[in-house]
Amino acid sequence: MISLGIEGTAWSLSIGVVDEKEVLLIENDPYIPKEGGIHPREAAQHHSERIGKLVKSVFSKIEPDKIDVVSFSQGPGMGPCLRIVATAARVLSLKLKKPLVGVNHCLAHLEVGRWKTGAKNPVTLYVSGGNSQVIARRGKRYRVFGETLDIGIGNALDKLARHMGLKHPGGPKIEKLARNGKRYYELPYVVKGMDFSFSGMVTAAQKLYDRGVSKEDVAFSFQETAFAMLAEVSERAMAYLDRDELLLVGGVGANSRLKEMLEVMCKDRNARFYSPPTELMGDNGAMIAYLALLMFKHGYVTKLKDSTVKPDFRIEDVDVNWD
Ligand code: ATP
Numbered sequence: 001m002i003s004l005g006i007e008g009t010a011w012s013l014s015i016g017v018v019d020e021k022e023v024l025l026i027e028n029d030p031y032i033p034k035e036g037g038i039h040p041r042e043a044a045q046h047h048s049e050r051i052g053k054l055v056k057s058v059f060s061k062i063e064p065d066k067i068d069v070v071s072f073s074q075g076p077g078m079g080p081c082l083r084i085v086a087t088a089a090r091v092l093s094l095k096l097k098k099p100l101v102g103v104n105h106c107l108a109h110l111e112v113g114r115w116k117t118g119a120k121n122p123v124t125l126y127v128s129g130g131n132s133q134v135i136a137r138r139g140k141r142y143r144v145f146g147e148t149l150d151i152g153i154g155n156a157l158d159k160l161a162r163h164m165g166l167k168h169p170g171g172p173k174i175e176k177l178a179r180n181g182k183r184y185y186e187l188p189y190v191v192k193g194m195d196f197s198f199s200g201m202v203t204a205a206q207k208l209y210d211r212g213v214s215k216e217d218v219a220f221s222f223q224e225t226a227f228a229m230l231a232e233v234s235e236r237a238m239a240y241l242d243r244d245e246l247l248l249v250g251g252v253g254a255n256s257r258l259k260e261m262l263e264v265m266c267k268d269r270n271a272r273f274y275s276p277p278t279e280l281m282g283d284n285g286a287m288i289a290y291l292a293l294l295m296f297k298h299g300y301v302t303k304l305k306d307s308t309v310k311p312d313f314r315i316e317d318v319d320v321n322w323d
């Protein structure tokens with residue numbers, strides 16, 4: 001069975017095709033803002049201008065009639081972007097006469113991670129631009145045990161980078177700078193139970209930079225503090241739920257220092273640490289296609305009347321009837 005998925009919740013426009021065993025292809029045409037952060041309407045404009053070409057390019061590599069399921073990211077995300085992708089998926093589904101499946105973007109990050117790593121019943125640390133959550137399965141639902149009380153870690157990194165004159169996306173640039181950091185400056189470490197917050201830290205780090213501290217030292221101090229917070233809450237969830245697996249997913253999961261810190265924490269508690277290949281960490285169509293395939297095989301289909309977008313879609317809203 002072959003599934004095609006379209007991702008476009010924010011900056012990324014991506015189509016992925018998967019079968020039960022592997023990712024067959026991923027084609028990306030991301031929106032990169034000329035300056036500043038992501039503007040929802042500009043990103044949506046980009047998606048609407050490019051989606052036709054992207055579909056054509058995919059169908060030059062795989063025959064349309066080989067596709068069994070058409071899927072799209074139904075939420076959460078930016079409304080204008082979501083609507084472009086949903087429309088494209090509806091058109092494809094009608095044209096190819098194949099069932100449509102709308103999926104939760106966060107769950108797609110998580111399930112593609114389980115698929116590609118073999119993690120069974122992990123605590124998942126999901127860290128991206130808009131989201132930062134500690135998630136674990138309880139019966140027929142995934143539950144969020146802890147999350148950011150304000151902005152996602154990716155947005156925090158991007159904001160700090162922008163303040164230091166670096167272009168979007170800032171996460172990879174901060175990672176590079178941090179490698180050459182020499183001195184650690186204390187920043188507000190905010191963990192409340194299993195929840196946490198980053199915006200105070202961003203302001204404090206911006207002030208350090210304004211005071212003349214080097215970009216390298218600011219980046220280093222920021223990463224060490226923020227990632228220690230994420231390691232602490234992940235560990236707390238693992239202890240509380242008595243789980244011995246940790247899965248890292250989401251765009252910020254590409255960061256080697258974050259992986260290293262989580263790896264050390266897991267080793268200390270005799271737990272296994274998993275992270276999928278980098279090309280499946282950030283937003284991509286293959287994760288949408290994979291989750292749709294899994295859902296379709298378990299009886300899920302989205303009727304046209306239920307295919308409206310859900311900008312505030314939460315992972316807890318999905319009934320999960322697979323293992
Ligand atoms: P979501 O809708 O799940 O919040 P998203 O739109 O933020 O997803 P992702 O691709 O999951 O998209 O994550 C993008 C974020 O990941 C950006 O904030 C980017 O700066 C950050 N990022 C990418 N690579 C790295 C890295 N190596 N280190 C730190 N952050 C990174």
Ligand code: FE2
Pocket residue numbers: 105109128250251282283
């Ligand atoms: Fe994402």
